[in-house]
Amino acid sequence: MSTSPGYTENKAALIKRLHRIEGQVRGIERMLEEDRYCIDVLTQLSAVTTALESLAFRILDDHVQHCVAGALASGDEAEADKKSKELLEAVHRFARAR
Secondary structure (H helix, E strand, O other): OOOOOOOHHHHHHHHHHHHHHHHHHHEEEEEHHHOOHHHHHHHHHHHHHHHHHHHHHHHHHHHHHHHHHHHHHOOOHHHHHHHHHHHHHHHHHHHOOO
């Protein structure tokens, strides 16, 4: 079984997306410095939150498709159990964050 993260094949695209999100956050900082209207700031904060959630779900999907599926296919019950528990914990973290 591979030890590389599930997102390895998409790493460049994920990093590019993170850089765009970073730019959005810097834009929000400028909005605050410029005393922009509250609702406009909140709208941008919501957009950043959505972008981060989307990125997280993409990484979670890669984890399921690569790490969890690989552990299940390996026949190693202990590894499959470990990856399944990791997956459930990640899903619970997402559920609590909402």
